[in-house]
Amino acid sequence: MSVTYAQGFSAAGVRAGISAMSGKKDLAVVVNNGPLQVGAGVFTPNRFCAAPVQWSRKAVEDGKLHAVVLNSGGANACTGLAGYEQSRTSAAHTAQELDCAISDVAICSTGLIGELLPLDKVLQGISAAVQQLGSDEQAGSDASYAIMTTDTKPKTVALDGSGYRIGGMVKGSGMIAPQLATMLCVITTDAVVDEQLAQEALQAGTEVSFNRIDVDGCMSTNDTVLLLASGASGVSADPQEFKQLVAQACASLARQIIGDGEGASHDVRITVTHASDEQAALACARAVAASNLLKCAIAGNDPNWGRVVSSLGTVPAAVAPYNPNEVTVDINGVRVCDGGKPGRDRSEVDMTPREVHIDIDIHAGDAQATVWTDDLTHEYVHINADYES
């Protein structure tokens, strides 16, 4: 159902001719028809953030957004002032088409870094998309297809609150590291919420979802997560329920990214328990999730716990205190490492399921954290080495 599941939103996805993949829809527009036009955003911390990120960060500063334009086929990153001017011109053109303020239009781009967009095609695509705007399921679906790059399937969410709805879409498959690992995401709601609640809910939601997945350890220049609230349900959301639902929407979309990680044959859930605090648990889980050797072993269906603990051992004691001789590692429910030593035989572990669960108990406190990653396969290398540049 995507972004049109919530009332008050229309969307479209069109073929603008930006993407090198012939015939692919490559430009989406999402419009908030109100009555509210609340907007919130979270962006990549990358210092080489793309022109559209620089533009959209300013656009959402006042807590207000009317529309979002998203394109695949080009990231418009590291393109200097000319790139920024392209984002500004795209926003201006959209504002004119929709009769709104230019500062209420966010721009999102994804694709190759270091090249300007074919601006004429982008502007024509915006006009075409505005003509085709719809509020039905198909319109939302078209938008979710238009933002795909190496994604093999669209990723959407639809949730029900008490009298209001939340919808959303995301794209992302590679260049996914746990600092806003998302590429592009738009979440919509018809709840009545103010700017502050929207921003708080989005920030908290991304923290335990997009900030806890890692496909390949590479942070993108274009990551953008936007939340638009129309208020069209007329129902004021209970703040706690709303935050919980936004977090649930983020978690669902983040999980779908891992499920569609470039070349992945396993989705890997790494949970660290009994840490001294959440940051310690997170540091441990992230270190394990970043291990190329472990990710290769999982691709080969080997529950190689030596590659789990050797990664765990790289986390400084000051960050995560624990005694290596007390650590246990369970892979798919089998305790293969017990007290820092071999436990049950690795041959007992069934590695055939798509999901692999690595549960690490460091016996140092009461906190825990979970990070999701993918395995590292021949197909990942193929996608990222053997492409046409």
Add this chain to the structure above:
Amino acid sequence: MSVTYAQGFSAAGVRAGISAMSGKKDLAVVVNNGPLQVGAGVFTPNRFCAAPVQWSRKAVEDGKLHAVVLNSGGANACTGLAGYEQSRTSAAHTAQELDCAISDVAICSTGLIGELLPLDKVLQGISAAVQQLGSDEQAGSDASYAIMTTDTKPKTVALDGSGYRIGGMVKGSGMIAPQLATMLCVITTDAVVDEQLAQEALQAGTEVSFNRIDVDGCMSTNDTVLLLASGASGVSADPQEFKQLVAQACASLARQIIGDGEGASHDVRITVTHASDEQAALACARAVAASNLLKCAIAGNDPNWGRVVSSLGTVPAAVAPYNPNEVTVDINGVRVCDGGKPGRDRSEVDMTPREVHIDIDIHAGDAQATVWTDDLTHEYVHINADYES
């Protein structure tokens, strides 16, 4: 010429039957015949360091070593007290064979983590090796073959100082990350040096060599670098020359590791210049060296500078101040990124040489640093996913 290039050393490499690779030499012994028996060591900072690392760290504490035993075919890591007892027993057996103190024998192991060694075979192998000790080129060569695992070739060095010699051998191909990225290394010298100079020279040498290479971002549990000085030349080394030569030996061996990185088709030199200080330059170079996406692009012969700057952009400003709009990136001498924007066309870059040079100027000071890495190929995944576990 390996470890026997320096006078006063004998060595051997034998088939002990530890390694699963049939017929492979898998156990080496290096003996310092004096008159001096100075020893220095640098070890992995991994908190799950292996039993032989725990043993050898203590053995070298007093600045004295008589012999080193090294085996491939098993890491004896994460094996608890039983594993430590295996290292101690191996040292005791060696001490008995050589009539020296048990605390003057260092033990090094490499192979699969999480399994005990076949101790009987290790002890028999030590006895056999001691019988075969020789000081000629063949003996040094045998030792350098015996420590190989996924290495495709032995890695050795031979250097001449003013009246003294330095020899050495290293093994390492995967699980190589820039915190003592070396696996196992023994450097020998017949110079007259004291314990303090030996330790200082080794520490300084590893800092700019093994600590600046990265095959796959994975830190080992067994990394050990030892320096043995026999004094057999009778020549007191000039401290400055000695330090410089030890650094040169480390650099040569580290470079050979990169040249034999698992599955690598390119050796990649990343130099960051005009940083505010050396740590800033190093942080930038390491971030770029760790990018799976860049390493895949290089495997595909694509000078994808977007993947250089997107990695550079993950280094916090507090660590390495720079202005993204002033950064330039040259790949094999072609300035593909100029002032954070596209420079000359990527098609001008010749990616066919084995060595790829990425030169990044961040225009923020006078410091610089170089890190070496490998590309990420299908063969790397094959080696680390499709093995017999």
